[in-house]
Amino acid sequence: MRIALDAMGGDFAPEATVKGALLAAEQLDTDYEILLIGKEEEINPLLKEYGYTGTGIKVMNATQVIEMGEHPTKALTQKPDSSIAVGYGLLKAGKAHAFCSAGNTGAMLVGAMFSVKATEGILRPAIGGLVPKLSGGFGIMLDVGANADCKPEVLEQFGEIGSIYAKYVLDIEKPKVGLMNLGEEEGKGTVNTQAAHQRLKVNPNVNFIGNIEGRDMFNDKADVIVCDGYTGNIILKMAESIYDILNEKNMHDPFFDKFNYEAVGGSPILGINGNAVIGHGVSSPKAICNMVLQAQKMVASNLSERFKKHTGAQ
The missing domain is CATH 3.40.718.10 (Isopropylmalate Dehydrogenase)
Structure with a gap:
């Protein structure tokens, strides 16, 4: 190879x-x-x-x-x-x-x-960002920059390809898929995220658990986090800045050390x-x-x- x-x-x-x-x-x-x-x-x-x-x-x-x-x-x-x-x-x-x-x-x-x-069959390839989890290991968020605007069917497909990555690369047997939104309730969000929720909810290829909020990024609620590239890139860069700030203050912790870009090396194109x-x-x-x-x-x-x-x- x-x-x-x-x-x-x-x-x-x-x-x-x-x-x-x-x-x-x-x-x-x-x-x-x-x-x-x-x-x-x-x-x-x-x-x-x-x-x-x-x-x-x-x-x-x-x-x-x-x-x-x-x-x-x-x-x-x-x-x-x-x-x-x-x-x-x-x-x-x-x-x-x-x-x-x-x-x-x-x-x-x-x-x-x-x-x-x-x-x-893939509508829009995505860039995946690996997300550290408090319980150990990583989840994956997509997209984190390739597609700033996404139609509902594209977001739905991100849930599918993210699940494949999570299962076969991250070794998560049945990945839980969450849709990043501004509230957990089904009716929350933009027109696109509301429509994406409905599509993901009936998709037999994903283990959809519903909407998640920013506070759920690092817990075990979802292994695959679906969002458009605009939102995902902002979240990714903010997470990287947390590591930089802690490092400047000479504060170190095994969990926050995973925020360092060096820990994963790069982002896969999926x-x-x-x-x-x-x-x-x-x-x-x-x-x-x-x-x-x-x-x-x-x-x-x-x-x-x-x-x-x-x-x-x-």
């Missing part, structure tokens, strides 16, 4: 990416291989400097880099030999089983939609024909390592194929 990693993506690339790949290589199963994609003349000296002599990491040359501030669609068109374009090319051709990058988020999303494409994970732009070696390990779980659980089976796509 091969996990492609964008060596040039992120504010501290390629140094942080190469170090993260080395950390991940120590923990991956022996049948996994990391493909470091980027400028060979920068990556190879780093591997040599860090004393790597193993066989689990291979370098694939890509001469171009999509910078953080570039327009995603334009950059992918104008830079076909960029590390992101090459990574998605490998994923599409089946030469990699997952692709990870801490680079340009927009380019990662556009690349997914125009290379491996959405799974047939509902596409392949496994892709987007890392934080300021990813450290630890974050890169955990992003790769998350991709390994997605590959091992056969996640993208499960989306196809769920929608009937062949």
